[in-house]
Amino acid sequence: MKQFIDFIPLLLFFIVFKTEPRDIELLGQSWVLGGIFSATAVLIISSVVVYGTLFIVHKRLEKTQWLTLLGCLFFGGLTLAFHSETFLKWKAPVVNWLFALGFAASHFIGKQPLIRRMMGHAVELPDSVWTKLNIAWVAFFLVLGGTNLFVAFTFHEIWVDFKVFGSLGMTLVFLIAQGVFIARHIKPAPEDNTKEI
Structure with a gap:
């Protein structure tokens, strides 16, 4: 079960990446859904949600999960910040x-x-x-x-x-x-x- 939970952000990233880019309205803003940059945003958000939930439920994360989360935040953040x-x-x-x-x-x-x-x-x-x-x-x-x-x-x-x-x-x-x-x-x-x- 743990391996499947760890796989959720990557799976969501893949689905959004493969989606044909389109504009959507959300919270009064226009967003592009599909492609690498929105997939990266989904990867970051879903990782925070998944690992945050695990942390709340178990009161801890394994070192591998911390490393994966930090890597996602760091490299995903740079991808979005520099649009590369x-x-x-x-x-x-x-x-x-x-x-x-x-x-x-x-x-x-x-x-x-x-x-x-x-x-x-x-x-x-x-x-x-x-x-x-x-x-x-x-x-x-x-x-x-x-x-x-x-x-x-x-x-x-x-x-x-x-x-x-x-x-x-x-x-x-x-x-x-x-x-x-x-x-x-x-x-x-x-x-x-x-x-x-």
């Missing part, structure tokens, strides 16, 4: 690279790699496997950020499609690969061989 989509194109790469930095730094800061802090309550793995898994996350976020940057500045006509669906596809493939990797290292629980008398 270039700033928004940098959002996904920078946020992904900051995630990579967080996972990499956790090897040196704290007692456990970040992935173990996130998943250690659900699965038990040897220390060496946690380290490899954490390094895999670093590599994944570096590649995802680089791919987003390449597509955004090379394939202008499809960069929004890739931002929404390409990144999601890459993430799903990585998560499946992670699941297979983890499954190979999980030790089955010992069977209870006691017989009832």
Whole structure:
């Protein structure tokens, strides 16, 4: 459910971006709905609403949610202020690279790699496997950020499609690969061989 909630602002951004631009009257003002700039405004507003609601309900946001929200506000704000989509194109790469930095730094800061802090309550793995898994996350976020940057500045006509669906596809493939990797290292629980008398 959490992943779907985090996806709402991006989905709304995509829908508005794909809408043919048209003028609408709202609150006594004329607004353009459709295209990159109104989609960016919708992304900012929906992110504030979604993460604000989560904060009110749970009294906290996860660090990844804070980073995503701040990235959206910063790069989206610059996009609207300077009327240039270039700033928004940098959002996904920078946020992904900051995630990579967080996972990499956790090897040196704290007692456990970040992935173990996130998943250690659900699965038990040897220390060496946690380290490899954490390094895999670093590599994944570096590649995802680089791919987003390449597509955004090379394939202008499809960069929004890739931002929404390409990144999601890459993430799903990585998560499946992670699941297979983890499954190979999980030790089955010992069977209870006691017989009832």
